[in-house]
Amino acid sequence: xxxxxxxxxxxxxxxxxxxxxxxxxxxxxxxxxxxxxxxxxxxxxxxxxxxxxxxxxxxxxxxxxxxxxxxxxxxxxxxxxxxxxxxxxxxxxxxxxxxxxxxxxxxxxxxxxxxxxxxxxxxxxxxxxxxxxxxxxxxxxxxxxxxxxxxxxxxxxxxxxxxxxxxxxxxxxxxxxxxxxxxxxxxxxxxxxxxxxxxxxxxxxxxxxxxxxxxxxxxxxxxxxxxxxxxxxxxxxxxxxxxx
Amino acid sequence: xxxxxxxxxxxxxxxxxxxxxxxxxxxxxxxxxxxxxxxxxxxxxxxxxxxxxxxxxxxxxxxxxxxxxxxxxxxxxxxxxxxxxxxxxxxxxxxxxxxxxxxxxxxxxxxxxxxxxxxxxxxxxxxxxxxxxxxxxxxxxxxxxxxxxxxxxxxxxxxxxxxxxxxxxxxxxxxxxxxxxxxxxxxxxxxxxxxxxxxxxxxxxxxxxxxxxxxxxxxxxxxxxxxxxxxxxxxxxxxxxxxx
DNA sequence: CGCCGCAAGATCGTATATCATTTCAGATAC
DNA sequence: GTATCTGAAATGATATACGATCTTGCGGCG
Numbered sequence: 257x258x259x260x261x262x263x264x265x266x267x268x269x270x271x272x273x274x275x276x277x278x279x280x281x282x283x284x285x286x287x288x289x290x291x292x293x294x295x296x297x298x299x300x301x302x303x304x305x306x307x308x309x310x311x312x313x314x315x316x317x318x319x320x321x322x323x324x325x326x327x328x329x330x331x332x333x334x335x336x337x338x339x340x341x342x343x344x345x346x347x348x349x350x351x352x353x354x355x356x357x358x359x360x361x362x363x364x365x366x367x368x369x370x371x372x373x374x375x376x377x378x379x380x381x382x383x384x385x386x387x388x389x390x391x392x393x394x395x396x397x398x399x400x401x402x403x404x405x406x407x408x409x410x411x412x413x414x415x416x417x418x419x420x421x422x423x424x425x426x427x428x429x430x431x432x433x434x435x436x437x438x439x440x441x442x443x444x445x446x447x448x449x450x451x452x453x454x455x456x457x458x459x460x461x462x463x464x465x466x467x468x469x470x471x472x473x474x475x476x477x478x479x480x481x482x483x484x485x486x487x488x489x490x491x492x493x494x495x496x497x498x499x500x
Numbered sequence: 501x502x503x504x505x506x507x508x509x510x511x512x513x514x515x516x517x518x519x520x521x522x523x524x525x526x527x528x529x530x531x532x533x534x535x536x537x538x539x540x541x542x543x544x545x546x547x548x549x550x551x552x553x554x555x556x557x558x559x560x561x562x563x564x565x566x567x568x569x570x571x572x573x574x575x576x577x578x579x580x581x582x583x584x585x586x587x588x589x590x591x592x593x594x595x596x597x598x599x600x601x602x603x604x605x606x607x608x609x610x611x612x613x614x615x616x617x618x619x620x621x622x623x624x625x626x627x628x629x630x631x632x633x634x635x636x637x638x639x640x641x642x643x644x645x646x647x648x649x650x651x652x653x654x655x656x657x658x659x660x661x662x663x664x665x666x667x668x669x670x671x672x673x674x675x676x677x678x679x680x681x682x683x684x685x686x687x688x689x690x691x692x693x694x695x696x697x698x699x700x701x702x703x704x705x706x707x708x709x710x711x712x713x714x715x716x717x718x719x720x721x722x723x724x725x726x727x728x729x730x731x732x733x734x735x736x737x738x739x740x741x742x743x744x
Numbered sequence: 745c746g747c748c749g750c751a752a753g754a755t756c757g758t759a760t761a762t763c764a765t766t767t768c769a770g771a772t773a774c
Numbered sequence: 775g776t777a778t779c780t781g782a783a784a785t786g787a788t789a790t791a792c793g794a795t796c797t798t799g800c801g802g803c804g
Binding site: 261263299302303304306307309310311318334335337338341342345398399400401404448452 | 547553555562585642644
């Protein structure tokens with residue numbers, strides 16, 4: 257049994273370490289060193305890094321080398337906004353194909369999330385959250401959109417373990433909104449309504465995180481132009497302000 | 501002046517040939533042969549192909565080689581649907597940032613499209629169409645979404661030169677819808693309205709192409725399950741039927 | 745004291761060489 | 775006549791080697 261190619265091994269090795277945070281953003285990826293660790297030559301490692309580069313996981317500079325992609329301040333905003341759009345679409349497109357059984361599964365996952373609320377474990381809650389949403393959008397018949405959703409979630413993983421660690425109240429709201437989405441799908445609601453509800457669900461999390469961090473951020477590094485911004489649609493303004 | 505790296509050269513070489521159709525889908529990419537043509541060794545060519553693979557332009561099988569990605573029957577549908585979603589979002593997000601001048605530019609492009617209608621040149625019309633839409637979405641502040649739109653257009657390029665070659669009446673409708681979108685933006689319409697209008701614009705093209713091909717397709721290869729399907733929302737049903 | 749230039753080390757870029765796998769033609773057996 | 779086996783040719787996979795480029799630290803000079 258010939259194992260996977262060295263190139264593939266290297267890809268998986270790097271990808272795993274980037275995903276779980278052992279290689280933090282900015283971490284320098286030295287070809288020779290990685291090759292030695294894997295006991296291969298540098299050629300397959302280079303190929304793996306090319307793939308990761310094309311996927312946005314690492315940045316590469318000629319004659320300088322690769323490093324785990326740096327995330328800007330605004331990266332979280334952009335990722336969440338993008339995900340809100342593609343996930344909303346995927347959920348809506350997926351809805352007509354969900355069987356009663358699959359909807360039951362989703363509801364069971366949401367029930368487990370509700371129980372986790374009592375003895376709150378952000379990591380577990382986030383894992384269930386992914387499971388719940390995946391159950392709703394995986395039936396999307398358009399593979400491109402599905403791929404975009406997966407990429408969005410992956411990128412989100414890079415950014416921080418979970419949004420729910422930061423915003424206390426958000427988890428409970430989230431469970432309630434999940435139930436609402438389930439009801440819409442079961443009732444055979446208009447696709448657009450499902451899409452916009454799913455989108456709003458994500459946007460609400462984004463807004464909650466932004467509002468929370470805006471309040472709790474180190475006052476030393478306070479926002480320069482908006483010392484006491486009103487709390488409402490934070491996301492929209494923040495995203496707009498990142499045009500530079 | 502050191503030129504771009506060999507790896508980059510190879511990437512651009514292949515990409516150009518895939519984009520303009522000299523390398524048709526299914527075309528076998530033999531490493532050694534390409535390396536000889538470019539007068540480089542195979543290593544940089546391999547790296548280039550890894551990038552193209554990650555971007556979906558080529559498929560790769562171990563110990564067998566690479567070929568230009570094959571497009572399934574449904575690929576056009578999926579690409580257009582995905583593009584309708586991300587382009588709609590990008591246009592909507594971009595709208596608030598468009599200056600009066602930029603809107604003027606877009607309108608001028610649309611006027612040129614209108615003039616092309618008289619002496620119809622599908623290729624030229626398509627080029628202007630890209631220009632028009634780019635003018636409207638390029639101001640989108642979210643780089644991820646912008647990237648998705650670009651990828652969508654690129655993939656569309658691979659599929660066929662233009663949708664407008666196929667559907668006679670669609671070009672004129674398209675120009676009219678462009679004008680409508682411009683008016684919405686100028687009037688400062690709700691973001692959601694802009695988004696859905698831009699989305700519907702693309703969906704309408706998709707529907708027109710589907711309806712046209714359904715009618716004019718070789719009767720020998722007729723649709724198996726829907727011999728005389730009603731004409732209305734073709735796209736939705738077609739997309740649904742591709743779940744397999 | 746700080747800036748500039750130079751040299752050494754680190755790292756990347758590419759070519760070449762060798763091994764592994766696949767493919768396919770031709771031969772052989774049934 | 776067909777099927778299966780076999781071996782050579784084509785191609786991909788990886789390792790090694792060497793030259794190119796960048797980074798860094800040290801020493802001289804203003």
